[in-house]
Amino acid sequence: MDARWRRSLGLTRVRVVSSTLPMRMSPRRLRTTAATTMTRRMTARLRNSGLPAMPLGSPKQASGRINAARGLAGGVAFFSSIFACCALAVEPQSVSKLLEKADAIKTADYAEFASILTSLKADASRLSPAQRRHLRYLEGWQSAYNGDYTSALPALTSIANEPGDLPLQFRARAAAANVLAVSTQYEGAFVELGKMIEMLPDVADGAAREQGLAVAAYLYNQVGEYDLGLDYARMLEQENWNGRGACRGAQLKLEALYKSAKLRTVGQEFQSGLDACAESGEVLYANVIRTFMARLHIDQKRFDDAIKMLNDHYEELRQTRYSRLISEFDSLLAVAYRETGNAELVRKYAQRAIDNGARGQYTEPLVTAYRLLYVLAKEQADARAALVYHEQYAAADKGYLDDVTARQLAYQRVNHATVADKLRIDTLHKENEVLQLQRALDKKAVETSGLYITLLIIVLLSIALWAYRTKRSQLHFMRLSQVDGLTGIANRPRFIELAESALEAGTKSTQEVCVVLCDLDHFKSINDKHGHAAGDFVLKQTVAACQLHLRGSDVFGRFGGEEFGIVLPGCNLHDARLRAEQLRLAIAAISSSYDGVELTVSASFGVASTASSSYELRQLLADADAALYRAKHAGR
Incomplete structure (x- = not known):
């Protein structure tokens, strides 16, 4: 999931902003905060007068009426600005209202939010x-929004630990958890x-x-706990x-359903979520929903639909200045244009995705x-550029996968630590009971001697049980870290460890x-088509077929992909080639009927021996990799 998004990850608003503007019309600021406040007060008085309200109607009608309202607001802006400079002195209660207003609009109208904060x-x-x-x-939230996590985290943590205002403490702790997550400090995020x-x-x-609730749903989605999310x-x-809550909840619900592969098509639930976001004026969360819609369109080969939807809302998203989501839009546009064969637009939006990405962070849009x-570059035979981009792609892909792994491990460590802490507390309680009973034993030595022994045994058994469970959990997590989650064989780090031992x-x-080394031919096309x-x-x-032909002393692992x-x-080298040929034939003989479709599977192999490559693992892998690619070029 994130990887694990400053605004959409729980740096959420905590006051409502009432707006009936259509989603494609971002509200424009009036000339001064005082003018905006006066206009809203006039509107409230008009509503309270009992006069019937005028519906906005269609987006085009709404646009005309909103422009008329802006004209009226502009007319009073001059007179309002005369009193703006002394508003705080005249109405002390307006400070609280400005704070609430800033809190309410910080994701819907960041520019006005920043202006209010400056004046305060x-x-x-x-x-x-x-x-x-x-x-x-709010200053801590703003620092986090702008990517200044070093300043944001101490401010939010300080407020979270200050007694007196429980709701603000809670919100600060939620924001701190979010900041820790987006700054890849995952263990701290799950503790918070x-x-x-x-x-x-x-x-x-x-x-x-x-x-x-939004932060909890987001963080659980990021570690693959989609049911909890x-x-x-x-x-x-x-x-x-x-x-x-209907808008934000719908966005997080659709994220959990999409990432858990429970959504196959763009259905009514997406439109319901967009409608909820339109009612609350949440441009940001609406466009997060559209990223899932675009991915489904692309999965279904509806590339033109994805391109049109993303382009229609690109400008309104750009106005939010939320670079992470803009980078996501750019990346999806590049993928869609790639499928339609428009190389120039692929290059344009891919470069934009890189430029708009968060500095120093590896994200999925950056990898794409x-x-x-x-x-x-490879298709255009630009070898130098292809090499540079491939190196950057490999680094970004590794960084992104490392980030996902770190996120999962942090979640498991915190869960394990929580269980261990509870067991320690239970043990301490039991030990305390023993001490209290020992005082009573001094008075009733005969009666309490048997009880003392019994209680001591209980304590020892409790400690032993705690130690056993702790050790079992450690061994379980150690096994998980050494095994590939999909195939059940050794993962890359474990394979390298076993290979070096051999x-x-x-x-x-x-x-x-x-x-x-074994590489499945045309595997990407299977993913793309099916x-x-x-x-x-x-x-x-493939793994099941290969295991039938391997000895117990052989080391078998998945490098990735x-x-x-x-x-x-x-x-020796001759026998190894024969073994590789056996494996190749076994893979080719796999009956891969999936969902009624016959999948053709083949593989290429590369073999290297210590007789010609020394006992250095790096050299053996390099020689085997070279042999693998010679085999591919010779015919798969």
Whole structure:
């Protein structure tokens, strides 16, 4: 999921902003904050007068009426600006209203939010302690929004630990968890999430609950706990504080459903989510929903639909200045244009995706952009550019995968630490009971001697049980970190570890050792034509077929994607080639009927031996890789 998005990850609004503007019309700021406030007050008075309200009607009619309203607002702006400079002095209560307004519009109209914050900072000395605390929270949120996590995190953490205002504490902790996640400090993020969830039952403030539920749903989506993410997203929809939870909840729910492969087509649930976001004026979350729609369009080969939808909303998204989501739009446009054969637009949007990406972070749009630029350069026979882009693509892909792995491990570590802490607390409670009973034993030595022994045994058993469970959990997590989750064989780090052990043993015994690399031919086309589920099926079938022909002493692991590695101790080059041919025939004989479609599977192999490549694993892998690509070029 993230990887694990400053605004959409829980840096969420906590006050409602009422707007009936259509989604394609971003609200424009009036000349001054005072003018905006006066216009809204006039509107409120008109509504309270009992006169019938005028519906906006269609987007075109709404546009005309909104422009008329802007004309009226512009007419009063001059007179309003005369009193704006002294508004705080005349109406002290307006400070709280400005804080609430800034809080409410920070994702819907960031420009006005920043303007209000600037004016409040200039007059910070006149604010009450509670108002200054609220202002500090908004400043921390703004720093996080602008990517300044170093400044944001201390400010938010400080407020989260200050007693007195439980809703603000809760919101600051939720924002801190979000900042830790987007700055790849995942372990800290899940620690804060655990504290936040413990506080949730005591928080009654609707805005704070909305923010906390959104952060919880987002973080669980990021680590693949889609059922938990879905639960919190639905809670957010059901509570629907001031009509805003329907939009944010729908976005997080659709994210969980899409990433868990439970959505295959663009259905009514997407339109319902967009309608909810339109009602609350949430351009940002509406466009997050559109990224999932675009991906489904692309999966269904409806490239023109994806391009039209993304282009129609590109400008309104650009106005939000949220670079992470803009980069996502650029990346999806580049993919869609690639499928339609428009190389120039592929290059344009791929480069934009890189330029708009977060500096120093590896994201999926960045990986996609470098891959497309590499493919274009390769097709145009620009070897130098292709090499540069391929290196950048490889680095970005590795960084992104490392980030996903770090996110998962952090979640598991925090879960494990939580269980261990609870067991320690239980043990301490039991030990305390033992101490209390020991005082009573001094008075009743005869009666308590048997009880003392019994209790001591209970404590020892509890400690032993705790130690056993802890050790079992550690072994379980260690096994998970060494095994490829899809195929059940060794992952790349574990394979390298086992291969080096086999080579070390071969060096001592002067046995010849061979390394075989296997790469499935045209695997990408299987994914593209039949989906990743079909690709996963082929990978599992391939592993099962190969295991039938491997010895117990052979090392078998998945390098990543469709590439596998095999180490054959005590096997010379001739025998290794025969073994590789057996494996190739076994893979070719796989009956890969998936979902009623026959999938043709073949593989290419590269073999290297210590007799010609030494006992250095890096050299063996390089020689085997070279042999593999010679085999591919010679005919798959």
